[in-house]
């Protein structure tokens with residue numbers, strides 16, 4: 001079954017502290033303002049107006065959480081780097097993103113959305129720098145790929161892979177082309193994120209087993 005189809009809107013919050021309790025796996029969508037985050041969420045969910053899409057950059061100013069059928073959450077983060085927003089506000093948003101990316105412990109992976117025509121800007125590297133120390137995976141969607149020729153796509157992917165390898169992130173950060181307009185790349189996102197969820201499930205099952213083992217050991221000690 002499709003992972004993202006039938007996702008439902010749950011809540012909008014101004015601060016990460018307003019998010020629901022961190023139960024279950026969560027994946028986040030981050031990217032520059034106007035990169036196409038909300039469009040990608042709508043495309044994945046096969047729903048035209050789940051997340052709000054706009055021609056005006058800086059539209060998503062709140063953190064929006066969507067619930068997936070499997071109980072996991074998908075989080076649309078405010079876009080960064082919008083020049084028209086006063087510097088103080090931009091700094092505040094960056095602070096919010098840093099807090100969320102470094103402290104949300106149920107975040108099993110980050111989906112980084114970048115315009116395929118200008119990926120890996122300084123701020124994109126900043127997001128990677130905040131999240132990568134968690135050791136968890138980052139998957140980059142180079143979206144609006146419909147604006148590039150096939151040759152340009154190949155060249156962009158090759159250069160991006162080289163840059164990631166040079167930053168020692170070749171293993172942790174994966175990438176693909178995506179287009180919300182043409183609805184291409186959906187299966188690949190499903191495959192990657194599906195693996196993240198499967199790993200999160202396996203990890204929490206192992207943790208539960210460990211907790212049971214500890215409880216059994218303690219009970220045995222009590223009986224001694």
Ligand SMILES: Nc1nc2c(ncn2[C@@H]2O[C@H](COP(=O)(O)OP(=O)(O)OP(=O)(O)O)[C@@H](O)[C@H]2O)c(=O)[nH]1
Pocket residue numbers: 031032033034035036037038039040052053054055056057058059060061078079080143144145146147178179180181182
């Ligand atoms: N050609 C093309 N345009 C796209 C694609 N994805 C998004 N767009 C357009 O890009 C603009 C911004 O899209 P959004 O999805 O609102 O971008 P966002 O990253 O959520 O923006 P903020 O909420 O402002 O941070 C809109 O005009 C979309 O129609 C795509 O795959 N191809």
Ligand SMILES: [Mg+2]
Pocket residue numbers: 037038039052053059060079
């Ligand atoms: Mg948006």
